[in-house]
Amino acid sequence: MKQTLGAASGLVRLTFLVQNLYAEVGRGCDLTVAQAQMLCALTEESLGMAELSGVLGLERSSLTGLVDRAEHRGLVVREGDPRDRRVVKVTLTAAGADAVHRFHQQLTERLEQLLEDLPATERERFARSLGRLVADVPAVFTD
Amino acid sequence: MKQTLGAASGLVRLTFLVQNLYAEVGRGCDLTVAQAQMLCALTEESLGMAELSGVLGLERSSLTGLVDRAEHRGLVVREGDPRDRRVVKVTLTAAGADAVHRFHQQLTERLEQLLEDLPATERERFARSLGRLVADVPAVFTD
DNA sequence: CAAATTACTTCGTGCCACGAACAATCACAA
DNA sequence: TTGTGATTGTTCGTGGCACGAAGTAATTTG
Numbered sequence: 001m002k003q004t005l006g007a008a009s010g011l012v013r014l015t016f017l018v019q020n021l022y023a024e025v026g027r028g029c030d031l032t033v034a035q036a037q038m039l040c041a042l043t044e045e046s047l048g049m050a051e052l053s054g055v056l057g058l059e060r061s062s063l064t065g066l067v068d069r070a071e072h073r074g075l076v077v078r079e080g081d082p083r084d085r086r087v088v089k090v091t092l093t094a095a096g097a098d099a100v101h102r103f104h105q106q107l108t109e110r111l112e113q114l115l116e117d118l119p120a121t122e123r124e125r126f127a128r129s130l131g132r133l134v135a136d137v138p139a140v141f142t143d
Numbered sequence: 144m145k146q147t148l149g150a151a152s153g154l155v156r157l158t159f160l161v162q163n164l165y166a167e168v169g170r171g172c173d174l175t176v177a178q179a180q181m182l183c184a185l186t187e188e189s190l191g192m193a194e195l196s197g198v199l200g201l202e203r204s205s206l207t208g209l210v211d212r213a214e215h216r217g218l219v220v221r222e223g224d225p226r227d228r229r230v231v232k233v234t235l236t237a238a239g240a241d242a243v244h245r246f247h248q249q250l251t252e253r254l255e256q257l258l259e260d261l262p263a264t265e266r267e268r269f270a271r272s273l274g275r276l277v278a279d280v281p282a283v284f285t286d
Numbered sequence: 287c288a289a290a291t292t293a294c295t296t297c298g299t300g301c302c303a304c305g306a307a308c309a310a311t312c313a314c315a316a
Numbered sequence: 317t318t319g320t321g322a323t324t325g326t327t328c329g330t331g332g333c334a335c336g337a338a339g340t341a342a343t344t345t346g
Contacts, residue, residue: 005270005273005274005277005286006251006270006286007254007255007258007266007269007270007273008250008251008254008255008258008284008286009284009285009286010270010273010274010276010277011157011161011254011257011258011273012161012165012250012254012283012284013273013277013280013283013284014154014157014158014161014273014276014277014280015157015158015161015162015165016280016283016284017276017277017280018154018155018157018158019158019162020200022155022158032301032302033302034301034302034303035301048324048325049324049325049326050323050324050325057163058302058303058304059303059304059305060324060325060326061303061304061305061306061325061326061327061328062302062303062304063303063325064325064326064327065301065302065303066301066302066303069300069301069302084311084312084323084324085310085311085312085324086310086311086312086323086324086325087311087323087324087325088324088325088326107151107155108149108151111150111151111154111155112150112151114154114276115150115151115154115276117275117276117278118272118275118276122268122272123150123272125265125268125269125272126150126268126269126272127148127149127150127153129261129265129266129268129269130148130150130153130154130156130157131148131153132260132261133153133157133160133257133258133260133261134148134153134156134157134160135260137156137157137159137160140155140156140159141151141152141155141156141159142152143148143149143151143152175332175333176333177332177333177334178332191293191294192293192294192295193292193293193294201333201334201335202334202335202336203293203294203295204294204295204296204297204334204335204336204337205333205334205335206294206334207294207295207296208332208333208334209332209333209334212331212332212333227292227293227342227343228341228342228343229292229293229294229341229342229343230292230293230294230342231293231294
């Protein structure tokens with residue numbers, strides 16, 4: 001008699017699980033959750049503070065400190081944008097790119113490992129459903 | 144040509160999405176994420192600090208402050224356990240039970256609403272897969 | 287009964303997030 | 317051109333969160 005867990009509860013628990021994995025892998029790469037998230041958002045391209053705060057869903061004022069600490073640790077640099085002298089572009093340094101690469105790789109591995117609990121076709125279907133649900137979530141993580 | 148998102152990326156984005164919902168609903172109930180999580184863990188039964196830290200995945204020292212603040216706000220009370228005078232049981236107050244009930248209800252609603260993006264049978268399957276993936280996650284959220 | 291274990295707390299540190307207030311820059315309209 | 321209003325970032329103050337090391341009290345174990 002296996003009681004079926006409600007879908008909502010399943011979602012919350014999955015989130016809890018992934019969140020913990022995220023934090024754990026982050027610790028292994030010497031990155032906090034917020035830092036890892038930011039670096040991931042920057043892997044594709046440099047972003048201005050406002051753009052970045054939009055992607056991450058943070059207030060601009062919150063971001064300032066986050067970037068400060070990351071910059072201080074040499075993961076990221078601030079650069080002025082000649083097109084618009086108000087904007088400050090945030091760009092990964094080599095070290096930052098390296099760290100986020102390791103992080104991304106390890107996290108992906110752990111997550112795929114987690115998905116191995118599902119048989120192949122089910123996993124396939126699950127991934128497709130996932131894709132639909134997150135269709136309009138900002139690119140906080142990419143393949 | 145809709146590019147299929149990798150399963151790992153899907154998981155991370157879903158987590159991001161649910162996490163934000165969680166925070167948003169929490170704010171509406173005047174609860175921080177950590178507080179809501181703790182209250183949810185206590186809805187079933189009172190727990191000792193050690194048990195609670197186990198469920199939430201926190202250090203005991205982190206929990207002390209969390210309970211302090213929640214207690215100070217009247218959401219929770221500490222009670223000694225006569226069986227073992229070392230343990231401190233944490234129990235919801237009426238206000239705490241009320242808050243977590245509202246939170247739970249609203250979050251569940253929002254999540255089910257989110258799942259409406261999937262057709263019925265797919266949603267059904269998705270929920271079943273979820274159940275398997277989170278089989279051994281502590282009861283941080285229940286139906 | 288002594289020693290090891292367990293349950294919690296305290297303290298110090300650092301990170302995170304918010305909102306209000308502010309300076310610089312830009313866009314646009316009169 | 318010169319306001320005027322919006323946008324971009326930053327600073328500052330506040331509060332919450334999480335950790336580890338160290339300490340106290342109660343329990344268990346040998």
